[in-house]
Amino acid sequence: MKKLANIKSPVPSDIDVSQSLKLWSIRRIAQSIGIQDNELELHGDSRGRIKLDVLERLKNKPNGKYVLVTGINPTPFGEGKTTTSVGLSQSIGAHLNKKVFTCLRCPSRGPTFGIKGGAAGGGYSQVIPMETFNLDVPDIDAVAIANNLLSAAIDTRMFHERTQTNKGLFKRLCPADKKGERFFTKAMISRLTKLGIYKTNPNDLTKEEIADFVRLDLDPDTISWRRVVDVNDRFLRGITVGNGPKERGQIRSTGFDIAVASECMVILALSNSLHDMRERMGKIVVGMSKKGVPITAEDIGAAGAMTVLMKESLKPSLMQTLERTPVLVHAGPFANIAHGNSSIIADKIALKLVGEDGYVVTEAGFGADCGAEKFFNIKCRSSGLVPNCSVIVATARALKHHGGASLKECKETNVGALKRGVVNLVKHVENMKKFGVPVVVALNRFHTDTDEECDVILNAAKRAGAFDAVISDHFSKGGLGAVNLAKSVERACKQKSNFKFLYDLDQPIKKKIGIIAREIYGADGVDYLNNTNEKIEEYEKNGFGNLPICVAKTQYSFSHDAKLLGRPSGFRIPVQDIRASVGAGFVFPILGAISTMPGLPTRPAYYNVDVDEKGNILGLF
Amino acid sequence: MKKLANIKSPVPSDIDVSQSLKLWSIRRIAQSIGIQDNELELHGDSRGRIKLDVLERLKNKPNGKYVLVTGINPTPFGEGKTTTSVGLSQSIGAHLNKKVFTCLRCPSRGPTFGIKGGAAGGGYSQVIPMETFNLDVPDIDAVAIANNLLSAAIDTRMFHERTQTNKGLFKRLCPADKKGERFFTKAMISRLTKLGIYKTNPNDLTKEEIADFVRLDLDPDTISWRRVVDVNDRFLRGITVGNGPKERGQIRSTGFDIAVASECMVILALSNSLHDMRERMGKIVVGMSKKGVPITAEDIGAAGAMTVLMKESLKPSLMQTLERTPVLVHAGPFANIAHGNSSIIADKIALKLVGEDGYVVTEAGFGADCGAEKFFNIKCRSSGLVPNCSVIVATARALKHHGGASLKECKETNVGALKRGVVNLVKHVENMKKFGVPVVVALNRFHTDTDEECDVILNAAKRAGAFDAVISDHFSKGGLGAVNLAKSVERACKQKSNFKFLYDLDQPIKKKIGIIAREIYGADGVDYLNNTNEKIEEYEKNGFGNLPICVAKTQYSFSHDAKLLGRPSGFRIPVQDIRASVGAGFVFPILGAISTMPGLPTRPAYYNVDVDEKGNILGLF
Structure with a gap:
């Protein structure tokens, strides 16, 4: 720790303040807080x-x-x-x-290059160097690729199910190894257990069991898993995929979110250990089968690989403030559809x-x-x-x-x-x-x-x-x-902390939403619009009823309406839609149009960003 | 350097060999080859x-x-x-x-989780640890986000040009700063220079100059810049973007390539310095204006930010072999549409x-x-x-x-x-x-x-x-x-090296292609199909005629046809299409269907990949 010397008034620009100090080595910061070299x-x-x-x-x-x-x-x-x-x-x-x-x-590079600029604090209270804080954000890259591996796996799996027989699928999913033996992977055993099949030798499956095992039978209209990118790319909000000639007409409407809106990011933020992260990855629900069964990342077989892609990101990043106190930068889930x-x-x-x-x-x-x-x-x-x-x-x-x-x-x-x-x-x-x-x-x-x-x-x-x-x-x-x-x-x-939760998990979903609405927002009650009643019933039937609630709403008001400023009263909140992030572990009612992909202004922040002759970064703020 | 001890026969699996040795610290490797600590x-x-x-x-x-x-x-x-x-x-x-x-x-994670597996060598000749080599590939993440920032910028710029007047665009592109002054950024000065306007004060521009300056007037049908992702996602080969209601019907057919096929990756591989990289980024041609003028990343204003996003990646990564010799892992452009x-x-x-x-x-x-x-x-x-x-x-x-x-x-x-x-x-x-x-x-x-x-x-x-x-x-x-x-x-x-190039740059494009076809492939000649004659004329007119040639063709044959094995003769090569990567600095004739986005098999490699109880990575090969 080191107090600031030479504080200027008026305060210079953030980047000038950030670049005016010599960094302590990260090893020195680590030592100052008791982190051992091997940690x-x-x-x-x-x-x-x-x-x-x-x-x-x-x-x-x-x-x-x-x-x-x-x-x-x-x-x-x-x-x-x-x-x-x-x-x-x-x-x-x-x-x-x-x-x-x-x-x-971790800050998303979307806003950094869009409207908002950086997120490292400001004035004489900053994390330094701001270039590293704002640009070197590997957690988000790991989230994006894990998320997108699952996306590719979903569409390709549907394609293979559409174009192959049960027998062909099974032969390819469980091929003979060099010794001529077939085996189930961990993900396959999980899927079999979910189906109530407790066999470990592929050769023992009946024809019916093979059919159940190989066909996830995803209903394309129910797929809620979207692709992500860490850029403000509004033209990816709504897209059609599968237009290529080799995809044989398997066309689907979907879209991209900004990477920090990925459920993988929430999982990174909420996991207590690598093991916990692996379990949550497996529980991610990507959509429903045509018979109404939730299909998970574990069913798809991608949860292990997704965990491996995010394994290094589980270690928080150590940085420092202007007064050389230690900072941990880690994860960065969206604050509306996530927590x-x-x-x-x-x-x-x-x-x-x-x-x-x-x-x-x-x-x-x-x-x-x-x-x-x-x-x-x-x-x-x-x-x-x-x-x-x-x-x-x-x-x-x-x-x-x-x-x-x-x-x-x-x-x-x-x-x-x-x-x-x-x-x-x-x-x-x-x-x-x-x-x-x-x-x-x-x-x-x-x-x-x-x-x-x-x-x-x-x-x-x-x-x-x-x-x-x-x-x-x-x-x-x-x-x-x-x-x-x-x-x-x-x-x-x-003071003595008398910390308590606002609601118990074993209460019904609507009860929990109601408590938040009345106690926190000051609403008179909650209206369930569109098909949200049916979806809540379905979630409770599928065992997601005991999850906590993560309300997606505007940040500008206690209510669902950004214009209701101050301390509004006499309003009811409308649940327009409701979704579940089962891997992350919450249900999220949506109270209005929530953008999960920001846009770029006419003059985005990237216009100023460049390198000078010496290789210094210019134009971040 | 350290010779291998205890070589086993038969050779164990790659990952077993890789994990059987204790790594030298990277600092020790660096010191062994004369890299100083501050480097x-x-x-x-x-x-x-x-x-x-x-x-x-x-x-x-x-x-x-x-x-x-x-x-x-x-x-x-x-x-x-x-x-x-x-x-x-x-x-x-x-x-x-x-x-x-x-x-x-750098290996792409597409093949690592698809069919091919890792790329760190094999047996007793490997780069270790293979987990790091195959999974920790930040160069590719940097390429992907730089590439995709430009993509977002292109579609959004077209949107803003479509929905705003010249005056509105200009006001927003060159807003007054806190002191009420307007200024041009480096990218804007470049654009003005390209237009033959040598003014540095925004207030001095005439109405006509403003119109030329603010309207890139991109012809959507000519946009060759695609988005990228480092996943084998075949359903992104052909997509429609802009389906969201807020994009007001600005719909366009495009697609994603695998990240290593990005021109940004080629630029990373071919740059001699940060300055060189910045120049090449600016020269990237994303498409043509309706009047037939090439529109560049510099015109869009994104080249500086793209360079900043890739700046750290310009430093090659040091790793080690099984016998602790030093390795540099860096960049990884596609071998067909790139070099x-x-x-x-x-x-x-x-x-x-x-x-x-x-x-x-x-x-x-x-x-x-x-x-x-x-x-x-x-x-x-x-x-x-x-x-x-x-x-x-x-x-x-x-x-x-x-x-x-x-x-x-x-x-x-x-x-x-x-x-x-x-x-x-x-x-x-x-x-x-x-x-x-x-x-x-x-x-x-x-x-x-x-x-x-x-x-x-x-x-x-x-x-x-x-x-x-x-x-x-x-x-x-x-x-x-x-x-x-x-x-x-x-x-x-x-031996004395008598190294010489096969062709001179100042020869016409067709001459250069012909030399490669005859001398290297053993072809009798070259046929220019579709509109390739016109495109070559256009390239030469636009000043791209003096670039080297990067033929995109199958790797399995000297010819364009994967089935012509051995040393084929009596064939002519068909140029089906031709494109230019002006930032990278080459023209690439395409001799057949080239996939820039691989698919996943029914049983992709990711099925085996997981973590064990201790957190070790399983199933890479």
Whole structure:
């Protein structure tokens, strides 16, 4: 850890700040947090991977304090959750001299080259180097290829089933080896078990058993598995595949999602071990057979290979902040159709490494109605970890917008709008308390915010039951600007955590959705539209009823409607569609049109990106 | 370097051999060949990247000997070029105690999980660990995302041009910055220069100039740039994009290629520096404007970002053989529509590192009619390097097939078929001599080959003018089995190289194609079918006439027809289509249906791939 020297005002551009400091070697960062040399794999000069062996070595060591950073419902500008996570960590590490880890998600290159730019924090609270953080994201490449191997396997399997007899399929699926013997692979044994066939010698199967075994009989209209790419390619949202002459007319409508929307990414984020990941891969449901049986990646025979393709990615990547505190970058699932949280494995490793007196700061995407609710009910349920404190990041800008100011107006002083809009923050504070976790509100202050405005926010937060509410100025000052926040978090973590889930898994799907809708969103109830009633019945019949719920909805409102700002009431949420990510392990009701593939603007960020004569990267932000 | 101990007979499976040895640390490998610590970037425990700085440090050092490994026209089994490259290197390094480097291509995961399996060599001549070699191939991921960023940019640009006025486009392409000023990016200046507009202030453009500047006016029917994925996904060969409702009916037929078929991969392989790569990226032609002007990646504004996405991949990856000689794995372009050679940068680094008394063994794909011809005429032309020796790998099996034995029969002794088929080897030897490079024939011996069969091959090769022809048994014995081959190569490299290109670049396209057809393939002439005459005229008009030629054809025959085995004569080659990879820097005539996207068999290799309880990878081969 090393405090920042020479802080400039006004704050230079993010890339100028990022490139102004000399990196510590990753080995030095690792040593500073107690990672042994044999537990560190270097990947270039500015990133390392931590081997999972560290969990075995430290299994009897107590965990550190577990701090979630979440936020109010944001504006399209973003309200600085990542920047706050980094600033808070810099403060805990370099200013309070406690052990600390920041756990962040891998950024997709889609937004980096599209509209949003990078995701490494900002100002004097950044992960460095930003080039590595934003561009060197092998977890996403691994997810994409595992996802797409399964896609290729699905269409090709349908093709082979369509063009071959049972006998031909069986002969090819279980060919004789060099010694003339046939055998079933692990995936085949799983499929046979699912069919109630407990034979291990291919020669013993009856004609009927062979037919059941070789024909997955996928109904093309039910296939929900889509291909992915880590680029904002809107023209792949809806495509037709199989137009080539050799595919003999097997044409199908499907599409691509951005890679971070892949269920494989969720699996990476929610797995507790390699074994756990392998099991989840096998459970992925790609569609239904014509008889209505869910067909899995295990049935297809691809789950083992998918796991192998993602095996290296299970090791979180070690990086550093501007004040040389350690960061783990790992996974990066979408925050709507997925749970939008950084990985369980990174958090677990970090908690052991910081130890009893240390802190792990982990971030959840979107507002607390999505990110934090899913953190508690999905991620903590899968990990068994208990959070000690929740930090809600708020900005005066966004709260003014919630109080009726337009996006342009809300940069100006407007105490009236702020007083109306602060109810958004109040509701989030109340929500966090339902999980039994102390809440600290971090007001991410902009230099234009007046003292009066700040007081409105801090007072409202405290009245709503926040353990504390403080101004944080980490963007301009780094860890130094977040010392008050860090001290509040420290005190909050000394409170007894009464952490509890909002719902039990064994309740029916609709009951669970209803609890989230009423308790978290403040809705009057839930309407099930289209064929969602039938789908829920089908999921419960197929044994998916006991999964947690991951609501896919807008981040801009507590409700399903981005325009319902503040603390809306008197609304019902419409479940337009519902889907299941069985491998990831949740059911996701969809409350409106959710884009799983962003587009590019007329002037995308890539226009600025280039290399200079010396090979330096230009134009990232 | 370390000789193998405990060689077993029969040879265990590739993965068992690969996993039976303890790796040397990559740092130790690097040190053994003179790479300094600050020139090495570790990437995990078994791979490192070499920084291009090493070229600057060693720029005044003489190059080592440059040895190309190529082959006869193979059977579908493959005849062991990679295994021979590795075995020869193990022998030079661990048995002759000379400095040596092996330069290989990155393997695509398509074939690894499809039919072919891995590509790390075999038996006792392998690159280890094979898991890393076959699965950890970030160069391909970088190529794929750079390629696909351009694809997304093309369709989205057409969309924005279709839906916006000139004024709207210009306002968005050159928005005012925070200070209210507008500026052109580097890519925009390039486009303006192409249009003959030499203004640097956006405010100075006339209405007409704005129209020319903002409208690329791509003709959708001319777009040749396809998307890529590193999976054998045949259902992506022909697709329709833009079916989503928000794309407003902008539908187009296109398709995906396997990632290694991307022009970005060729650029990676043929670039001499980062600057060179940036220039080539900008020159990529994606299609034609409606007025017939080639539209480039520079026009689209994506070439800088594509370069940034591939910047790290420009550093070759260091690995090791079973006898701990150093290997560079880098790039991996397709061997038909591209030139199928490992990278220039890897070869250059290796040649400097081994120095005057050392050897660099580099491999070219397909038979010598494709791989070696393109190595000499395309790769050596781009690099300026001069080869010292060419090794042609031959097997009795393949030569029997060339003599009329079926693929099944050719495993059995058949001197008659061999005597007929050996003409294939003879023609390849004669061809190599046309380039003025001494040829050593390496008979990759199988244990079933009789002495008589071996003699037929060796004698024919010598009579044809090979500098030497020797039996090599590196599969069963590692470097020890290739000592005779290594000694022959050593002697051949002491010969004076009279290297020359087969054609001059300033000859017309048809003249160059004709020279290759007659001299290398033994054809009587060339027929230009479909609209290839017009396309050639157009290319020459657009200034692409002085590029070298990269013929896309079958690897199984000297001709365009896979069934014309041996040394065919009395045939003419049909140019069915012709295309230009202007960024890569060649024109490629297509002699028949060339698949740029392989399929998966009914029982793909992925079925066997899994992890065991301890996390080891199973089922790779």
